[in-house]
Amino acid sequence: MDKIWQGKWITESKFYGLSPINLFHREIEEGEKRKHLEKLKNRHMLVRKTFTITEDIKTAYLDITADDYYKLKINGKTVGEGPAPAYFFHYFYNRYQVENYLKEGENLISVHLYYQGLVNRVWNSGDYRQGMIAELFINDKLKLKSDKSWKYKITEAYQNGGITGYQTQFLENIDFNLIDKNWQQLDYDDSNWSNVCVNNSDDHKFYKQPISGLDFYYIKPVKINKIKDNHYLIDFGQIIVGYFQMTAKGFKNERIEIRQGEELREDEDRVRYNLRSNCKYQEFITLSGGKDKLNFYDYKVFRYVEVIAHNPDSKALYPETFKALVRHYKFEDENTTFYSSNSKLNRIWQICKNSVKYGTQYQYLDCPGREKGQYLGDALITGLAHHYLTGDLKLYKKAVQDFALSSYISPGLMAVAPGGLMQEIADYSLQWPALLLKYYRLSGDKKFLRKMYPTAEKLLAYFKQFQRGDGLLTEVNEKWNLVDWPKNMRDNYQVKLEQLNKKPEYGCHNVINAFFVGMVKTINEIRDILSIEYKNQFSKLKQAFREAFYNQNKKLFVDTETTDHSAVHSNILPLLYGLAPAEAEKEIVDLIKEKGLKCGVYMAYYLLKALARVGEYSLIYNLIVNENKNSWNTMIKEGATTCFEVWSKEQKKNTSLLHPWASAPIIIIIEDLLGIELSNSGKRNQIKMTPHLPAELDRIKFTMQNKDLKIEIKKDSSQTGFFISPVL
Template sequence: ETQFAENIDLNYFPYGWNEKGFDDSGWITPFISSVPYPMFYNLNQQITPTVSFEKFYPEKIVRKGKGHYLLDFGQEICGNTTVTASGKKGQVITIWHGEELDEDNKSARHNMRCGCDYEETITLSGNVKSDKAEFFDFKAFRYIEVFNFPGNFTKKSIYVNHRHYPIPKNHAVFETDNTLFEKIWKMCEKGIIEGTQESYIDCPTREKGAFLGDGLITGLSHLCYTNDERIMKKFLYDCISSARLCPGLFSTTVTYDASQMIDYSLVFPIVLNKYFEYTNDIKMIKDSLNVLEGIISYYAKFYEPEGILGHIKHVHRDQYTVLVDWPVVYRDGYDDDTIKDANCFGNLAYLGILKETIKAYSYTDNELRVKELTDKATQLEQAIINAFYDYDTGLFNISRTSSYHNFHDAVFALYFELNLPKGHKPLLDYIKQRGVVCGVYFTYYYFSVLYRYKEYDKIFDLMISDERNSWKTMLNTGATTCIEAWHPDDKSNCSLCHPWSSTPMIFNDIFYGISSYGVGYRKLQFKPRMPKQLNSGKYTKPTPLSDITVSFERKGNKVIYHLTLKKACRIFVYLSDKEKGHFIDAPVGITEFVQVLD
């Protein structure tokens, strides 16, 4: 946990310290330590730009009494608060920050659900015309409540230095005839802006941790929104750095936490391959190969004689070594006892690590290592089937001693394309029938499987669902940024800004069908797969080749697409699953495509 209270006493503040001519003669003189570590530092150029700051003023101010005000910024924001006030020496102003209002719906909830208690004080010096207090730590909140503020309070008395990773002016923009889906997209958009700082962080309140699981969803959403691959590259190198301490990788990067989970170790090669497909950065792949080998070797030590992984027991922190999903209410039958023995999900995650590593090696044309790892993956796949497959139902049991069929196991078996005795249909029917029983993070894997099997309408139905486990539930709670769980009550310390729930942004991007043909965006692919529930829409996104706008409209049995380019491109057009597709040379401006429906 990173939150701490800042009770600022301006009587001790060195006004003018950041201006030329400041007299620092009273400051302690720095000295060189006699301790010989570290002997030297290497200063390297940072991969990413520094975060952006802009002043953000409250949308609404309610006077509740003398010196007592409630400020509403209109949405959850992340930043550092600045307070300017003129008062007597020793006067104490109390400041509350809250993500939401308290139960009375009148006061800022400073004692937040997420565990932060943002009740802080400012003691005025009275020595200057206006005291100015700048909070050091960044917070995430929507409301500020002020007590005992002296004199006249104006809109500029309190503002926030709104901070986030820089967003380009040509970021993605979306509009559609489906009002609910547009609201969901915008909620996710705000989530990835506030939750992407120096890295992809889980939340800008409680932990501020760069978790690998969050990096998968936030990273892909942020990439299609900004076309800025630099922060994804930094994320990958941060993962690599943690391999120095644990070959299996820590579950968080650039933070103190030393937890390890096999399903988060899996995220590294998945994001690596997604990054390469976008950038064609072969150096990143080559820099990662030793790390991938380390992950494989690290988990291989947990093999049992049957050829499957047994109890995965980490050195640094033996807790949730197989996460499955989060919070715990979404794990669908997995409990602590199950993950402390050989279990289906942990083995499927390891199989995924092998298969994603094979893909990475294939980009380097290392056919020998591809074959070796393919043989290893084939053996593990058969061992998983022998240990956990239910031949009667065509589903998987969560362990060797349980006959419970878990949703996540079914999704992973399909995501990693296991060659199953009864094929994919029993598993696909099962996950379609169960719907969203998983958490927000795992919907990425779920929807990816549904997309592979051409269930476009099903994905959209789930994204705009009225069920409790839905993004509509988030909106109904008043969320302005996507949150950590489907409902705040699902997790005792739920944060109300958690961009790992931004999967709808990823799949909206996929529906509109603009991607790279092959790797590295040397050519474009236009493969729209618009759900039948949408009648019209417009999506503009930046890509390495050109900013692109796709608009569409349904007319009778036709879908008419307009593709607008700022730069002429060669495009592979693939309007339907029933056609093979073809190349065209698309000019600058608008190109029309007509899809005739059955």
């Protein structure tokens, strides 16, 4: 821990004395069999503490955290919420400067604490570690700490509307008759509230959260359609992440139905609230008879909202109050901008940018609706795109560490981190060193690289247990071998890639070994940077890989040693990692020309980067803007405002329509077409630029600016050359 706490971990009485449930286990193993009590799920705990200030307030800060989540006000004013999801043994607390929220005399801290109790990819919930801790310092002296004098009440207002997603969140059927409307006001009478319980056995280890809080702001609908009396369809113009809000005043106990979704039902002016992505966003609120302000606690992904007052005599709805509270990690739209003479490319850039913007919360989420979790494979793409769009590296660094901390569960790392769902994907684990090395290249933070290096060595040692005599991996059966996702995007890859619950036998195949040899190459680079001696096995592994998977007659790589099928996946990774002989490069490029993006949106990143390695920039551009079925243009034709999980809505039955892992064009345009290479020596940023723009683009304007740098690139058909002005 980075500080010694004097405050106590406080909890509600029903959690007092419960020992934590151990959620951690390998995916192929059973976890603790003790079941979580249903009555202790979906708990909304309201906490209050009044106190008096007599001294002059020069500076003041509050340290606070909760498990799972809190929303904090001081004297009725919103201060913040959090923390970012984390493992209990490395749990984050937030620090707020609060001198402007405090006053001389009586003050109130109020906290709406939520404990979900589900095991999923969102939080490490479902382990009985419910509660919170806080300390207030005024003029650098401890003024207030959480202890048994704090008071609480469990509110029943947020009634269970069912569970949606992959056990992701409870829907909220809010009953305004049960809302304590003034509980966050100083003069509220809490005499009938209970005193909290102090858990002296709490085992959280606290660390100050290394990233900032989120941005929250309101937007108005772009269109409100009155379908009939008391029935409205609201369009916010694009898919967003956040909360629908409104004010209603109707009959006591009148019910209002709220439907939210990413799209409309086909041929109907109605919301598709049964989302493709396995979420059902249908909730009912019960009015109190007074003025009721709707504030859902948990966020959703939506564009459209349908509001229905089913009582034909209702006068409850006020369309002028309809709005959305948007949330995402810090993001300035003007930090990085791109415009070209190709309108298709511009639209592709925009949907990718929107995906990264709304899909980045406290983590790089794969889908902020269905899973709300951070996957390692997704983070490698989304994290880099997010950095180029914002200049932020704190979240990138946190992602690297999040997955390193999952070695507590397995030295082979988890696919989702942090999170209570135990999922393992070999392909993703093999890419963690690349995530680490890229962070170092961008930051120059050698101290962090050295700190993380042992995790890379443990990861390598973990996979070595699956090596056969020639060094290649075989039967990595305790982690899922993914290759690509969904299944129909694998280009008929000749391995039966069953998930772990079906006890697969993967054998020795191309993609996992390509990632493995690539990982060895990456770890060697890290060792060189850190001046660590090692026995270089890369050349031996490269030769073994060729002998196993290279077909001399076809001059292509095959999927396994026992097939002559050459999936595009089996060839892009050897091309990317320098495993292909020179004679094979043209054949692989020709294969890609023939097949196009015969892969999922996730592996499209590797395909495009492989082409960049051999200088095929024109082909890269043509693939990005192509209009075949597997293309970003297909998403746009199908109404995308953010990237899909797959190329087309119909390619996966539970497709997410906001999936940032499809944002590869952001990276490819910047790194490969514009030819911008950013690095840091540890002392200053370094910029190299070698544009590879196709002749078809006769106009381009690109800007990248943040606190550390400014880059402008312009190309105009009326002038020759580029005008590049990096400012450090």
